[in-house]
Amino acid sequence: MNFNALDLNLIRVFDALMRERSVTRAGDRIGLSQPAVSAALNRLRHIFNDSLFVRQGNEMLPTPRAAELGEPARLALAEIEGMVRTVRGLELTELKRIFTLIGADFFSTLLMPHLAHKIYAQAPLVKMRLLDSARGDVARLLQDNAVDMALERPLEMPDWISKQLLFRSPFVIIASARNPALDGVSERTAMPLTVFSSLPHAIRSIDGTLSGMVDEALASHGLSRNVSLALPHFHAVALAVAQSTHIAAVPVQFANAVGENLGLRCFVPPIDVPVPDVNLYWHCRYDEDLAHRWMRSQILEATEELNFPIAEASATE
Template sequence: MDFAAFDLNLLRVLDALLREGSTVKAGERLGLSQPAVSAALGRLRLAFDDELFIRQGTRLVPTDRVARLAIPLREELARMESLLTDDGAFEPERAAFSFRIAGADYFAELLMPALADRLSRTAPGIRLHLVDLVRDVYVESLEQFKADIALHPEQAVPDWVSRRPLVHADFALIAARGHPAIAASGAVPGEPLPLDLYCDLGHVLFSPEGNVAADADGPLARLGRKRRVVLTLPFFVSICRAVAQTDLISLVPVQVAERMAPLLGLDLFQPPFAVPGPLLVATWHRRNDGNPAHRWMRQQIAAVLEPYADERIEKAERRFRPGP
């Protein structure tokens, strides 16, 4: 390659193609037309003297040579962006980039609509993507540029990951309004469900992996009891819909429960034992600590979630009470 004659702008196209596997989607990421991306790919192939991508169905699959460049290229582009951008130069209203947030659908309800509205007024050129948070590999997603930030329950992270606490995800116990067995027990919405009834009824469990146990089963086991999980689902909103249409019950984050209850006809109860909600945190690669665009986005996310930041289980009784 003649590096002196090489157009460095082509590296942004190469990065977008590696991320998207499509000239159309790469163009959307960069704000270029598909023909412009295809022309850039032709110039890249000449410069590298390599085919770079092989078409496989509707996707462009990188050759071994260019696949090895994917992560180093993204790291270098990130360093260049950080080098050439400072706080004074970052202008949200002029910004044009995509930002990927890894998180459960909890954040599709609690964060994304308000964040999108906020950005539509302050930074209309920024495109948001909420992608599935895959448990145990989200750190890899940050390292390999598959996500710009991850939102998840607090847990140990490598020293190259930065974090910011966001909100406690306290739990509510949801059931279909007028649930016959609950009504017969005399339990009142807003109050704890009787422990025997909690264990007898079928449960829907949030689990992207299909597990039939979760953190709430530990406190229950210490009481010498066990619940009956009959359905697992990977989305909280789907859990709410399943509960609304059956005699099943479920523990879900209270913020989601409160949003879905009036829409689906749900009653909210307290669990019959203490179920401390996890602290949800934002994590990102430390290479982005000083990136002003990334820092600005972190501030927007925190600002949207700030109204929920001080909510705790001791406020549950007031929040779980049904409205007038």
């Protein structure tokens, strides 16, 4: 193979296919038609003397040779893109980029609609998508350029992951307004520990685990609760609580946003539960990337505009 004759756009096509596992989606990602992607794939197969991708159902699965090439291709493209963006500067009206975030449905409900409006007003050619936090290991996804940023509670991260505090997210306890066990208990006051202990609990759990931060806090007092329902999304937890005698601990911002529409009441936990930070994580290779820095600033502004202040310390404020 004559390297001087290699079209580097073919590597962009290869990387898009590795990420999307679909000719159509790969084309959408890099702005090429399906026939153009197919033609590029044929050229890649000739260059590497390998099928690279084989169809299985609706997906194009990488061969072992493609899997071997995937990470070097991602890293090389990231270096080239970073170099070009640093030299050219940033023109928002001309910026064409897809930003992929990962986080809980908390963010798809509360953050993304407002953020999308902000971004479109400044950079109408920019596209955004939010992946569910169950997608996989955050550090690996950031390393592989599968996602640009992660919106997560504190995680143990390697030193090549950068982070910024977005806001603090105290827990409140939600219950149906029709739950008879809470008759006579004033909303936004502490839920009696006897009621808290006697009622069934629902929790948001992406892997089915039946415990969380609240259980750790209870255990420090020699207490426990009855977790009888685990669901992968906060909204599903809220719906379950609205239709049953279950109660649940959820972020105060989420409870404030959906509580009235779902007929929920909010209470303070009967014990002290640590208030978790919500951080924005990204790979340090993008620390100085102008477009990445701009998007990070927009996410921070959006959380402030939605009254997710860093200093928020309790559910009763």
